[in-house]
Each structure stands twice: as C-alpha cells, then as structure tokens.
Amino acid sequence: MFEGKTILTGVKPTGTPHLGNYLGAIRPAIELGKKAVEQGGSHYMFIADYHAINAEKNPIVLKQKMKEVACVYLAFGLDPKKSVFYKQSDIPEIPEITTILYAYTPKGFMNKAHAYKAAVDKNREAGKPDDDGLNMGLYTYPTLMAADILTYDSDIVPVGKDQVQHVEIARDIAGAINAHYGKELLRLPEYHIEENVAVVPGIDGRKMSKSYGNVIPLLEDDKSIKKAIFSIKTDSRPMEEPKNPEEILVYEIYKSIATPEQLLEMGEGLRQGKLGYGHIKNMLLDAVIAEVSTAREKYDYYMSHYDEVESMLAEGAQKARPVAQRTLKRLKDAVFGR
Numbered sequence: 001m002f003e004g005k006t007i008l009t010g011v012k013p014t015g016t017p018h019l020g021n022y023l024g025a026i027r028p029a030i031e032l033g034k035k036a037v038e039q040g041g042s043h044y045m046f047i048a049d050y051h052a053i054n055a056e057k058n059p060i061v062l063k064q065k066m067k068e069v070a071c072v073y074l075a076f077g078l079d080p081k082k083s084v085f086y087k088q089s090d091i092p093e094i095p096e097i098t099t100i101l102y103a104y105t106p107k108g109f110m111n112k113a114h115a116y117k118a119a120v121d122k123n124r125e126a127g128k129p130d131d132d133g134l135n136m137g138l139y140t141y142p143t144l145m146a147a148d149i150l151t152y153d154s155d156i157v158p159v160g161k162d163q164v165q166h167v168e169i170a171r172d173i174a175g176a177i178n179a180h181y182g183k184e185l186l187r188l189p190e191y192h193i194e195e196n197v198a199v200v201p202g203i204d205g206r207k208m209s210k211s212y213g214n215v216i217p218l219l220e221d222d223k224s225i226k227k228a229i230f231s232i233k234t235d236s237r238p239m240e241e242p243k244n245p246e247e248i249l250v251y252e253i254y255k256s257i258a259t260p261e262q263l264l265e266m267g268e269g270l271r272q273g274k275l276g277y278g279h280i281k282n283m284l285l286d287a288v289i290a291e292v293s294t295a296r297e298k299y300d301y302y303m304s305h306y307d308e309v310e311s312m313l314a315e316g317a318q319k320a321r322p323v324a325q326r327t328l329k330r331l332k333d334a335v336f337g338r
C-alpha cells in the first residue's frame with residue numbers, strides 16, 4: 001500500500017514517554033516508516049519544535065524534551081539512514097511556506113480547530129474570557145502543520161484520531177491553492193489511522209496518560225517499572241477462584257504487548273484459577289522488560305552521546321531542505337507570477 005509513497009510523521013517533544021505512548025505512537029510510526037521504505041517509498045520523520053514553543057517557554061525544559069524524544073525514536077529502531085529524520089526548526093522554508101499558506105487559510109478553519117476550541121472551552125469552564133492565555137501559535141497551529149505536510153509532497157500522514165482534522169485542513173488549503181492557480185502546486189495528503197492499535201489502559205484502569213499520573217514508565221530502571229506494575233488495581237479474590245480475564249486490568253494491559261501464545265497462557269491460568277495476581281504481574285513485568293531492555297541501553301547511549309544525535313538530525317535537515325526549497329520556489333513562482 002505504500003509503493004513509491006511519501007509518508008510523513010511529526011512528533012511533538014513532550015517528554016519522557018510511557019508504555020502507552022510507545023505502543024500507541026512510537027512503535028507504529030517506526031514500523032510504518034520501515035514498511036514505506038521497503039516498498040520503495042520515502043519516510044520523513046521530524047520533531048515539531050516550533051509547535052512545542054506554543055506551550056513550553058523554558059528553553060532548558062524544551063532542550064531536554066527535544067533530546068529525549070530524538071533519543072527515544074533512535075533507541076527503538078528509527079534508522080536515520082533510511083528515514084529523513086530532522087528538526088522542524090532546522091528548515092527555515094517551513095515558516096516561509098506557512099506565511100504563503102496563511103493567505104489561503106480561512107480564519108473560520110482556525111476557529112473550528114479542536115486544540116483551539118478545547119482551550120476556549122477550558123477558559124469558559126473556569127469563567128475566564130475565551131482567549132485568556134492563548135497565543136497565536138496555538139490559534140494558527142493547523143497552518144504550520146499544513147506546511148509541515150505539504151512541503152514534502154506527502155501522500156500519507158499517520159496520525160492519531162485527534163490529528164485527523166489537521167490533516168483535513170492541510171488538504172483543504174492545498175486544494176484551494178491548486179484550484180486558484182489551476183494546477184497541482186501541492187499534493188493532497190491523506191491521513192492514516194492504525195486501526196489495530198489499542199488504547200493502553202493505565203494502572204488505575206483509565207487511559208494511560210501522563211496527565212492522570214497512571215503510567216508504566218518505559219525507559220526507567222526495572223525497579224520503577226516493577227513498582228508501577230505492582231500497583232495495578234486488583235481485587236482480593238483468591239487465586240483458586242476462576243476469573244474472567246477480560247475483567248482483569250493486568251490482562252488488559254498485557255494484551256497490548258504479549259504474543260498470542262503468552263496471552264492465551266495468562267487467560268487460561270486465570271480461568272482455571274492457576275495464576276494469582278502476583279504471577280500475572282510478573283508476567284507483564286517480564287514482557288515489558290523484554291520489549292524495552294535493548295532500547296533502554298541504546299537510549300542511555302544516545303542520551304550521553306547527544307552530539308552524535310545532533311549530527312544525525314543535521315544530516316536529516318540537509319536531506320529535507322532541498323525538497324523544501326523546491327516547494328517554496330514553486331509556490332513563490334506561482335504566487336508572485338515569476
């Protein structure tokens with residue numbers, strides 16, 4: 001399905017990822033990129049640091065988050081020789097292209113964009129004026145994201161459900177520009193949602209999320225992972241009592257990481273009253289550690305040799321920029337009648 005296609009993945013530097021981020025976003029993005037390249041397509045993978053400054057104003061924090069996210073992707077197997085891996089802010093053509101796109105972005109699109117709307121709703125709930133504390137970066141977020149996408153003639157943009165609207169806005173802006181100039185100046189992108197990626201529950205049963213403080217950490221030491229897993233909510237039924245695995249949170253989390261055989265083993269053990277909560281927590285712990293142990297070593301290596309990572313990102317920008325320069329020229333030629 002990706003033959004000759006250009007896939008583009010963007011990620012915000014949001015800090016140390018948890019198991020849910022890994023299974024829901026990091027692993028699928030890396031796998032998709034690999035598949036695309038194997039099938040003769042190309043994969044752009046970038047860190048959206050311009051998007052991040054809307055919310056994070058402390059350069060020290062930002063730098064640390066940047067470092068973490070870059071090292072995480074490399075640790076889990078992103079190959080910068082195959083994927084074009086770069087920082088958004090290393091491509092000065094992106095803000096230039098954004099400026100051109102503004103002229104074709106109906107203001108109403110921004111009013112309807114869900115990140116802005118959610119911020120307004122939050123202000124209303126708190127009894128504050130609609131736009132209290134909101135900056136133009138947040139308001140125009142979707143146009144910058146459209147530039148990220150349209151600059152590289154992306155065919156497919158893998159996203160979570162919350163980002164679909166943004167890809168549709170990018171498509172609409174591109175369509176408006178093409179229609180105005182009567183030619184295909186910009187390629188119309190499509191979004192891609194991985195249907196079988198589950199929402200991983202956290203240790204309290206709600207969606208695992210750093211804002212709920214219910215996460216299983218990914219790259220910390222075994223002790224911290226164990227501590228989180230052993231605090232997963234269970235009840236006081238004895239081991240011998242047969243249980244429906246579907247009602248057990250440890251089993252639900254195990255589903256997103258175990259092989260079918262491993263899952264069957266846990267399910268049967270619970271149904272037959274042969275496995276207790278301590279056993280199944282240890283099984284989950286082993287699976288998580290097996291999944292992350294090599295990556296953790298690589299992560300530690302990259303974090304302490306960050307200059308190597310910076311050169312990889314700089315090389316990525318060198319590959320991305322000529323493409324961005326071509327798109328910018330194409331747009332300027334059309335817009336200014338050159």
Ligand code: ADP
Pocket residue numbers: 014020021022023024025160198199200201202207208209210211
């Ligand atoms: P958090 O909820 O911890 O703040 P983010 O909103 O920063 O996480 O999400 C970053 C990426 O990780 C998104 O693509 C999101 O869909 C994915 N993700 C976050 N939590 C989960 C989860 N519990 N299960 C699956 N994917 C998740």
Ligand code: TRP
Pocket residue numbers: 008009010011012048051144145148149157158159163
């Ligand atoms: N908005 C995306 C998020 O919050 C990150 C992002 C920025 C992005 N530009 C992009 C994603 C372009 C895909 C394509 O996760």
